[in-house]
Amino acid sequence: MKQFEVKKMPMVFDPNMHGLEKVLRDYQVESLKVVWDRAVDGVTSREVYRAVNKALEGTKTISRASIINFLNSMCDEGALSYKEETCKGGMRRKYFPKLSPTEFQEKIAKDVIVSLLEDFPDQTVKMFVDSVKDKPALKEKLKAP
Numbered sequence: 001m002k003q004f005e006v007k008k009m010p011m012v013f014d015p016n017m018h019g020l021e022k023v024l025r026d027y028q029v030e031s032l033k034v035v036w037d038r039a040v041d042g043v044t045s046r047e048v049y050r051a052v053n054k055a056l057e058g059t060k061t062i063s064r065a066s067i068i069n070f071l072n073s074m075c076d077e078g079a080l081s082y083k084e085e086t087c088k089g090g091m092r093r094k095y096f097p098k099l100s101p102t103e104f105q106e107k108i109a110k111d112v113i114v115s116l117l118e119d120f121p122d123q124t125v126k127m128f129v130d131s132v133k134d135k136p137a138l139k140e141k142l143k144a145p
Contacts (some may be wrong), residue, residue: 013112027062030055034096035071035080035095040118042083042094045071073097074097093137 011023020029030052046091048071049064074080075095082093092106099107116124132138 011108011111020105020108023112025068026053026059027056031067031070031075032097032101032125036097036101039097040097044092045096046092048095079107 003071014022020032024032031048034048034051038047045068046063049062049067052062052067071080071082071093075082079097079099080095082095084091084093113124132142
């Protein structure tokens, strides 16, 4: 497992949502999917913008500025990287994943758990233990190697 930077991603946790949408907006999840799907060649913000708006067609439209801001924030968090290249209009960034989907999920889980442990250490440990006591498979995973 990769070691993650101490820097924590700003997020709002919604336990009623599923998957990455627990901590990211729908367009952000779609943006990451596009970058992960095109990991080898990289992807420009324009390509992400078009793919996201196609995926969300009929529900909403996301501005290119929102896409660029999100991609750049993911670079700052260490989830993505970029390379600048020249193009017809000057310079542009091509984005690449720095973390795989699994590694990104681990980072989110770690950030949430660490945050809870900082603010509610006793309660977090108690509820974590209570949550797995009737689940032998999960309990087994907690045993140190």
